[in-house]
Amino acid sequence: MRESKGRSIIGFPSDYVALDIETTGLDPSVDEIIELAAIRVRDGVRADTFASLVKPRNTISGFITELTGITNDMVSGAPRVESILPQFCEFIGGDVVVGHNVNFDINFIYDNLMQCSRRVFGNDFIDLLRIARKTLPELENHRLDTICGHFAVDTTAHHRGMRDCDMANECFQHYREVVAQRFGSTDEFIRMFGHKVMARDMTAAKDHFNEEHPLFNQVCVFTGTLEGMERREAMQVVMNVGGRCSDQITKETNYLIVGSLEYSSNIRGNKSSKILKAEKYVLKGQDIKVISQSTFADLLNEQV
């Protein structure tokens, strides 16, 4: 299904189409499009727009009217999807499509276009939700209105097509700046996206260390899932006290910090390969300390 769908990509082009649709529900196989909206951007500025209500075959539920403000009266004189969707797609052309959780919109467009025109919608797309999660991990959630709140973007008339389109597009501009600020540059962000954070890529946030700290110059390896903190954060803390991080047990390893292994697929409470490897090295006389997360926390807080 959806064989010729475009690919989800990460990027910050200056030419693209931002879009948003409203529907009668969440499921593309049973629900219908009731509004289409798009903004064509050229050289980073809004060049043209497209907006239209769409008349569905079934009536719009009270819940959806409450949510979007779109009533059955409003769509009674609107075009059917089979007549307006091809125009919409013509407006989009071959552009990269941008939107918040745009995969949702793409699926509705793909299925409807296939059904009424036997054509595929193969445009590549940039899902701003992915960029938001990577860029603003500290937010409590990554719903569009929450992100707009963070960037002080106006959310008046939220859940109408053109407004959501504008909101997402404004957020896109903000991501550019935040990404450049937090990752050095958009190019660096794109390069790192989707790659595991390797221990060797970590750098300390300062260059002066207390050489008496128990983790100073100690090589630390993590296994399992930590509680209340991501592995990346933990590695950062180690770096910041002058320690070093590695992804695998070697002759250089000093500490193995063990998180919870119960969520891991092929482990199921058993020992991970890193633990087994560490125990082998210990038998050969190497001094690897296998410690729990709480012991790790104690070491960090130790004042010398």
Next chain:
DNA sequence: TCTCCTCGAGATCT
């Protein structure tokens, strides 16, 4: 060291 795989957890869209 690198790429590709599996699995479970956790969100977001209307």
Next chain:
DNA sequence: CTCGAGGAGA
């Protein structure tokens, strides 16, 4: 769906 963690194999 996307992501992180760990594993297998080259």
